[in-house]
Amino acid sequence: MRRALVSIVIVSAITSVLGKWVPYSQLQARDDSALLSCLKSKGLDPVVQGSPNYTSDSAPFNRRLHWKPVAIVYPEDAKGVSAAVKCAAQNHVKVNARCGGHSYAAFALGGEDGHLTVSLDKLRHLSQSGNTSTIGGGNHLGDVALYLWQNGKRAMAHGTCPYVGIGGHAGQGGFGLPSRAWGLLADQVQSLEIVTADGQIRNASLKENADLFWAATGAGASFGIITSFTTVTRPAPNSTAFAYEFKNYTYKEASAGLQAWQAFASNSTNKLDPNVGLQIHVDPNPSAPHGVVFSVSGVYYGADKAKVNSTFAPLLKKLGTPTSILLQEQDWITSVLHLADAKNISQLNTTLASDTHDYFYATSTFISEQRPMVQAASDALFKYFYGPGTNTSIKWFAIFDLYGGGDSAITKVGPDYNAFNARDALYSIQYYGTIPHGTSDRAGIDFIQGIKKAVENDTVPKTQFKEYGERHATLQSLIAPVSEAMGCAVNYIDSEYSAEEAHARYYPTHSANLTALKNKYDLNRTFHFPQDF
Template structure:
């Protein structure tokens, strides 16, 4: 088939798909509509994709009809909840998919007796946090960015600064209304469709489109204490690597044995600024904080030069805004934040060796300035003996990386302050970030590292993505994909079953 013939066939197929959606009364945006261009702007501007059409359902029946039309005309389907995918998988991850935009599913209630929240799949984390607090003084474990959509976040993990206390967002899921690839609408829970319940919680985008969640909530803390120690270190000084290694080891040892469940802890580094921070949140009183943090501070190297920490107490919702760098919690229906970036993740299940940390921080110093890239590393504490994340039964869901000690996010974006401004991510940036990742993992080959699916890396082959994200759960997931979506309708370049 010639390229021209293929193009004509694709246009005809898209027209037939749109005709089917119209005949089924599914609200939609076609490529010729004025709303199409703004609707397909990805969060990550590095990865633009162009769906054949965008369904904008308001009911589960609309979702069902859209899936049936896609099946009839052999069009792959991707659902978008918030549009925050690092790989733009909500747009399909390739051109020509049917995107199902769930933004109209914004219902939010809290049962006054059970405090179970019923949450529409189009809501964002900030909407839910402010909403359930206003309704019932409740809270959920969830991420820090208020514009992230609930569906992708919850179905693939969902970590935040209450997670060591309450677990992941995924762990709060009690029940879901789900539309299967066949168009069938089902309720899914531990008791009803248990295999699907297992698969959705960890690999949800491959198994169905959730329209509504029922989530366990918790009494919101009255306040929390946000703390930060900041070192500014000379990347050219020979002692800097040793200082960083010892600081990280202090955090690591404290985390494994001592850090209470009501403490969130992270290490944040911006090499080009020489910035090294130990920061987090304690959900308790200042008196208790001073007591529980003392062993960590006592283990910092160079005790005579420990920086004065910033320690501030905030009311619960105010602290969520602080952690979101000032972003408001209630979010607009259409997401308007964008960046041009590439990110990777490392899930470290156990203690990092001196050799691995030395290699990692040596790479930091040697590559601190990489214009036009700005890059940073966040190491979030997931584990430790008191963590609620690792305490959850690993067989309960397909989410594989709950045994993480630390999860690292390696993030690089463009310096937009240059003159003239740079708008294109450099191709060598991918190789550079791979090198950053390998500076740790290749120096500790005795450890089986994994990756976090919510920091999705589109450069991974499907096989490597499946290994890093799902580990030993993948064979069961692949088998269930054949049961619930044998035609691979629900698809992205790293979907379960893709080879």
């Protein structure tokens, strides 16, 4: 088991040394000429406000959050990254790395104005040798999948969006449909090269800087800029994609469907094969009789259609007759394309076309194996989907991703394997809503938070609410008891969380250790964002 057993001694003087970080937007005008001069002297050619490319270069994936970096630089290697970090530290400017730029909270741009963004677009080296691959920190998942397929038909477990950067994905965990068999992307990392706050280029692994390696594979954004990963790869298996759609469900039938799916996935007698990647999708659809479509889908790696049919027969007895069924035998790269909703292999090459953007709010909930969702919670959840969810301008969806069940590689390694802090998760729920023009941000955020509230109010036992008044009080009044019971997926980072709630939600048992390590490697918080340690 991978552990970082750091003695935690929080000295009271730390508070006076660090003080409270004041956002740049609250400071008086700052002279950044020294920073820019330093960057230029290192050949980094900073893009600043007023530069022709600044608007496009600083555009966030989430158009709702337009932070303004003091500068954006594009180093060509780890030495260039080191130079940028040193310039920022010397001039007391906070730093953030950007790989794919898909942070839901736009933390690659700082999460506030006035940071230095170090973009890793030029660090895209890739190599494959035996069962390991070395991957530059600027690579996107589509490019990695394509390279591994074309160089030995190798594969890793990772997410589905081709434009997601490997740095943020692996650095915060990184779930994919094969993860129950192979682990999270962070679990597949054997070593990494990282630039820390002092500008040093360090190697980190189980044997070298092991505490930094532990922290960076789960909470990487707080500890440095990862310029390279060495990961284990596997022979790319064939698989069968499956989808069972239930277009005619009422909310009660959908709630019963979730309960059946949850019981099927967590059955301790007939354990679900870890080669099954399993999801539920819930989507609004005006053409559906009740306005919502419920579907169970996924990929069964190494299985044919007959194996899929026999495996899911017990679940389908509970779910009823689907309105449509998909069964598609495929090779690995076809599976990658299927999950990415891409039509041809060129769409995995992210250098050929620009990324898309959205204006949205998203958040998540983990449901643990020890505390599965109770009937009252699933009833409340689907009543919301089939009620307010069918009468809103918000373009929402919800995805349930199975993490645990059976002998899942995610859950069997133990709670302290690395800084990822949800090894007890049975599944995650991502709630996502695109906010259309003419609808206020607050209305969009409140709608999505309403989904989350429906789940969490009815999942946490009543005993936890005795000192907090009414069981269905406002979300704000539930933060303390809920955070003890309900984790969240940091890869779906919630832009509305305070640092304190983020730590409780994303790192419920690791926050103290991560804070101690942050004080060791980055006492002055050179790497910083609003939910940082």
